[in-house]
Amino acid sequence: MTDNTHNTPNTNPRDQRLMEIKRSRNRLFVCFSTLPVYMYAVSQVLDNGNSSNVIMFTYMALYAGFGVNASVKRCPDCHQQYFVKKYFLNPFRSQCAHCGLSMHPKG
Ligand SMILES: [Zn+2]
Incomplete structure (x- = not known):
């Protein structure tokens, strides 16, 4: 049974932990949503004859970090x-x- 004697959202540590969980998930989704931008950037770099390694590693590091x-x-x-x-x-x-x-x- 949950304690509903005080209805104060976002003030107890349990709700704050849940908010934090939600935020970290959102960051991961934002990262997912930038995938087309990343693909475009890589294709541009490759068209110009440059190595795309830096972008690739940056993106992977970002993913790994958020993950x-x-x-x-x-x-x-x-x-x-x-x-x-x-x-x-x-x-x-x-x-x-x-x-x-x-x-x-x-x-
Ligand atoms: Zn659990």
């Missing part, structure tokens, strides 16, 4: 990794991979 950032986020309830069940990061879930806690607080 790690999301994967280390822990559920405020069960303290397991929120997006990771076994070895796979699944940023599309909006519930804890372990206890099913939703990242959208009810109210």
Whole structure:
């Protein structure tokens, strides 16, 4: 049973943790959404006869950074990794991979 005696959204640490989880997921999605820009940039660089390694590594590092950032986020309830069940990061879930806690607080 949850304690609903005080209805104060975003002020308790549990909700703040959930907000943080949501933000880290959003960053990952923003990164996904820049993929066409990245492809365009790489094609431009290749057309000009330059190496695209720098862009590729930068992009991969960005992905890895956001991915790690999301994967280390822990559920405020069960303290397991929120997006990771076994070895796979699944940023599309909006519930804890372990206890099913939703990242959208009810109210
Ligand atoms: Zn959980």
